[in-house]
Amino acid sequence: MTGDERRGYAKGRAKREEILDQAMAMFGEAGYRGASLRVIANRCGISHPGLLHHFPTKESLLLAVLEHRDAVDGEWLEAGRPTGVDRLRRLVDLAALNAQRRGIVELFCVLSAEATSADHPAHAYFVERYRTSVLTTRVSYTEARDKGVLREGITPGAAAQQLIALMDGLQTQWLLSGGATDMAGVLRAHVQAQLTVPF
Structure with missing residues (x-):
């Protein structure tokens, strides 16, 4: 992997983490049904299609948020x-x-x-x-x-x-x-x- 590829990968991973953080906040505020992917994308400074590049559906984003939360807490709980x-x-x-x-x-x-x-x-x-x-x-x-x-x-x-x-x-x-x-x-x-x- 070249330096540019590594930087691109790191940048994409950082954006994915930002989307998860904003989605976690939005789902907490409005629930799953009330949350808007366009609002989440806007909060992350990306377009709606840009968000869909990382998470193709609202359901996939929700499940990624829940899995992310569980992974962090599970690691801490079982340490x-x-x-x-x-x-x-x-x-x-x-x-x-x-x-x-x-x-x-x-x-x-x-x-x-x-x-x-x-x-x-x-x-x-x-x-x-x-x-x-x-x-x-x-x-x-x-x-x-x-x-x-x-x-x-x-x-x-x-x-x-x-x-x-x-x-x-x-x-x-x-x-x-x-x-x-x-x-x-x-x-x-x-x-x-x-x-x-x-x-």
């Missing part, structure tokens, strides 16, 4: 391969991180609600995301139980569903309260009540 209580602690830390990223929280809340409709382009994505989130969290609770630090009567499967539901509900409360809701604090207290060791 060092935490297990059991350590991974539950990482989920609480993720809530603290999200308290600094209103746009991402808005995007998730708006799109996950819209995607309950079976004909929404992100429906299958969110079905699988929730299935995976509950499954991996159940594994963490099971590991905590196997180490003898989960309180008696706490079932890993039910605890996992409760924690994921609590995380999402707190995000909505946080948005509506203008950031006053302490998402991480509430989650920390919830998990602590399930454990026999300091959390």
